[in-house]
Amino acid sequence: MRNPLSDKVVTIKPSGIRKFFDIASEMKDVISLGVGEPDFDTPWHVRDEGIYSLEKGRTFYTSNSGLKELREEISHYLRRRYQLQYDPLHEILVTVGGSEGIDIALRAMLNPGDEVLIPEPCYVSYLPCVVLADGVPVTIELKEENEFRLTKEELLEKITDKTKILVLPFPNNPTGAVLRREDLEAIAEVVIEHDLFVLSDEIYSELTYGEDHVSIASLPGMWERTLTINGFSKSYAMTGWRLGYICGPKEIVEQMTKIHQFAIMCAPTTAQYAAVEALRNGDDDVAMMREAYNQRRRFLMHEFARMGLKCFEPFGAFYVFPSIKEFGLSSDEFAMRLLEEEHVAVVPGTAFGECGEGFLRISYAYSIDALKAALARMERFINRLRARD
Amino acid sequence: MREQILTFLEKNSKIDLHELAIMLGSSEAVIANEVAKMEEEQVICGYHTLIDWEKTSSEKITALIEVRVTPQRGQGFDSIAERIYNYPEVQSLYLISGAYDLLVILQGKTLREVSSFVSDKLSTLDSVLSTATHFILKKYKDYGTILGTKAKDERMLVTP
Numbered sequence: 001m002r003n004p005l006s007d008k009v010v011t012i013k014p015s016g017i018r019k020f021f022d023i024a025s026e027m028k029d030v031i032s033l034g035v036g037e038p039d040f041d042t043p044w045h046v047r048d049e050g051i052y053s054l055e056k057g058r059t060f061y062t063s064n065s066g067l068k069e070l071r072e073e074i075s076h077y078l079r080r081r082y083q084l085q086y087d088p089l090h091e092i093l094v095t096v097g098g099s100e101g102i103d104i105a106l107r108a109m110l111n112p113g114d115e116v117l118i119p120e121p122c123y124v125s126y127l128p129c130v131v132l133a134d135g136v137p138v139t140i141e142l143k144e145e146n147e148f149r150l151t152k153e154e155l156l157e158k159i160t161d162k163t164k165i166l167v168l169p170f171p172n173n174p175t176g177a178v179l180r181r182e183d184l185e186a187i188a189e190v191v192i193e194h195d196l197f198v199l200s201d202e203i204y205s206e207l208t209y210g211e212d213h214v215s216i217a218s219l220p221g222m223w224e225r226t227l228t229i230n231g232f233s234k235s236y237a238m239t240g241w242r243l244g245y246i247c248g249p250k251e252i253v254e255q256m257t258k259i260h261q262f263a264i265m266c267a268p269t270t271a272q273y274a275a276v277e278a279l280r281n282g283d284d285d286v287a288m289m290r291e292a293y294n295q296r297r298r299f300l301m302h303e304f305a306r307m308g309l310k311c312f313e314p315f316g317a318f319y320v321f322p323s324i325k326e327f328g329l330s331s332d333e334f335a336m337r338l339l340e341e342e343h344v345a346v347v348p349g350t351a352f353g354e355c356g357e358g359f360l361r362i363s364y365a366y367s368i369d370a371l372k373a374a375l376a377r378m379e380r381f382i383n384r385l386r387a388r389d
Numbered sequence: 390m391r392e393q394i395l396t397f398l399e400k401n402s403k404i405d406l407h408e409l410a411i412m413l414g415s416s417e418a419v420i421a422n423e424v425a426k427m428e429e430e431q432v433i434c435g436y437h438t439l440i441d442w443e444k445t446s447s448e449k450i451t452a453l454i455e456v457r458v459t460p461q462r463g464q465g466f467d468s469i470a471e472r473i474y475n476y477p478e479v480q481s482l483y484l485i486s487g488a489y490d491l492l493v494i495l496q497g498k499t500l501r502e503v504s505s506f507v508s509d510k511l512s513t514l515d516s517v518l519s520t521a522t523h524f525i526l527k528k529y530k531d532y533g534t535i536l537g538t539k540a541k542d543e544r545m546l547v548t549p
Contacts, residue, residue, distance in 0.1 A: 035547065
């Protein structure tokens with residue numbers, strides 16, 4: 001029989017998170033700090049709108065780009081929150097989660113051999129999606145001493161004449177790092193000078209705990225060379241609804257729409273109706289959840305300081321990224337032993353790129369009580385490791 | 390700051406002030422001071438426990454009583470309200486807009502106890518014109534808390 005598989009797909013490694021999931025799922029009393037989604041339920045008024053749309057029999061396809069009503073609300077929202085101007089008719093495409101946006105953007109823009117700059121540690125999808133789109137991923141190692149921000153120098157170092165796209169995933173999963181306006185301005189200058197495009201994944205934009213998030217497309221000269229990805233998963237606690245959107249210049253959105261049209265057809269209709277309600281009446285929910293995350297963030301930072309665990313203070317998303325270098329274990333070993341010995345699941349930093357070695361991703365999308373219980377076990381583990389030395 | 394403290398205490402009056410201070414990015418002394426002031430000013434009027442009496446062996450019965458009254462000259466509803474709320478079996482008393490004036494929430498041990506309160510004490514007050522009594526059959530949610538269910542985390546244990 002012939003080889004049934006694509007060589008390209010076979011070369012792609014499965015996500016490193018899988019292993020931990022499999023082991024943790026077998027254990028009975030695991031406390032997990034490994035989840036990358038909100039612990040809140042979708043606000044009831046949003047769920048209710050989804051239910052209502054089902055009751056009304058709105059179970060048809062929507063237009064490929066998404067409900068017009070929804071695209072208009074997205075347009076309003078981006079204008080009022082991030083000073084972004086997108087025409088709902090031609091410049092906004094509703095996708096199946098933010099992740100579809102990553103995939104179709106790269107497929108619509110890359111020619112074989114084009115290089116894509118990916119700052120790491122980062123979310124697990126960018127690199128394989130670049131490979132699947134025949135691009136060449138080029139990673140940029142972000143550094144703890146810069147609080148995992150992307151600097152102009154780091155960017156310049158990796159640019160070649162083949163570089164086409166810079167992926168900009170901030171606020172960042174897994175580090176919780178954010179970019180301030182001045183960081184973005186420095187990056188924008190380089191991007192414009194080298195005629196690059198930016199794929200800005202802003203899925204955590206509502207979850208910042210210092211200054212408000214700044215969208216790079218709102219900076220002068222950047223709109224025409226930026227695709228902005230956002231969605232409902234993190235801000236409105238709607239992960240399971242699978243709904244996001246990607247916005248950019250008409251000429252790129254048109255091509256992405258073709259891929260979306262033939263591969264997906266349209267995003268789930270029920271989710272789209274619910275999302276309209278979220279954008280119209282969900283500001284208070286977002287503020288409530290942001291405040292709750294911020295309180296847990298402060299709590300974790302305080303506890304890590306007390307335990308003597310080194311950790312830079314992150315101001316975005318719902319992750320902290322403490323260093324475990326003092327223990328002389330790899331991230332993978334540390335996480336595995338923590339899981340086996342104390343039944344606490346965390347994700348090793350290396351799941352998000354090699355430069356995540358020496359770090360752990362700890363999610364605070366958990367109640368304070370759950371965090372407390374997990375930290376007590378973690379402290380016991382750390383003390384054991386330290387006593388051994 | 391006050392509002393944030395109150396939001397926490399309203400949900401959990403047992404919260405550790407040290408912990409609360411960390412979460413709010415403040416210090417324990419500041420929080421404790423603010424709480425003391427609010428107790429003094431009667432912004433915080435008490436600390437109670439939400440109990441699902443259904444799960445205990447003790448018999449309790451709760452009634453909502455709508456009361457129509459004639460307001461008294463110079464006093465409005467306050468004086469009749471005072472006469473009613475002084476009964477210890479009255480849990481809550483609200484002045485209401487609409488078809489009736491006062492809503493009495495009454496807790497008693499038996500149906501007889503509640504009905505005798507209505508017929509002997511409440512209805513006989515001079516300014517009371519009429520009453521309508523409703524018994525609570527089941528409490529689903531009280532003070533923002535859904536009774537009897539414990540939320541379970543059904544998310545996958547590890548996700549990217």
